[in-house]
Amino acid sequence: MQYLQHNEAGVSSLILTGDEHRYIFKVRRHREGETIALRNLQDEHIYLYKITTLDKKEAHLELKESKVFIVKAKKKLHIAWCVIDPKSVEKVLPTLNEMGVDKITFIYCSRSQKSFKLDFKRLEKILLNSSQQCGRSSLLKLEMNNSLEAFLSENPQTMMLNFSEYSLDAHSDRDTFLIGCEGGFTSEEVALFDSKNIVGLDTSLILKSESAVCGVVAKILL
Secondary structure (H helix, E strand, C coil): CCCEECCCECECEEEECHHHHHHHHHHCCCCCCCEEEEECCCCCEEEEEEEEEECCCCEEEEEEEEEECCCCCCCCCEEEEECCCHHHHHHHHHHHHHHCCCEEEEECCCCCCCCCCCCHHHHHHHHHHHHHHHCCCCCCEEEEECCHHHHHHHCCCCEEECCCCCEHHHHCCCCEEEECCCCCCCHHHHCCCCHHHEEECCCCCCCCHHHHHHHHHHHHHC
16 A cells, blocks of 8 residues: 545544554554555645554554655546446456546447446545555546537547557557447447547457557556
């Protein structure tokens, strides 16, 4: 764990109870006198606290140092992702967070199953746990858009990942990419894009949606 998230991180003293206390006491096995890092994820500071007392129910912390410490990818990447099975999203979300994706906008595309409903509170909890482990100083942002047309009107420079003669490698300077769901895009959705804004990966294999997302992110950010 790189830090513990706490909404009040930054105040002169804190008392940790409940899940936060159990995590540092039973999981991380910290001891009295040790120093631990906290973030509130509302600013870019990391706060170093000394554990002054620690028992089986609570931990008392005193602030010893704070500093600006930004941990993020070198460039911003916005992924527009046609809605797929939420279980698949949950599995790959920590990986996307660790690689540094700035924002994901989920869109109900033509072949998205409308019965799939994303639990944003659950996804945010997954992102919080991932961020504490990988150290990033801000949470990956999540949004929802019910229309591809509406999304494109707000993000006209979006690149579509699809079968194409144009390689993704030649467009690694772009910052917004659309990834399809299982079954891909309809001809009507493809027609919304200029052919030069449709790029492909250099593989003859058929990728699942979540594999394609990871492939794009790795090429752009890593």
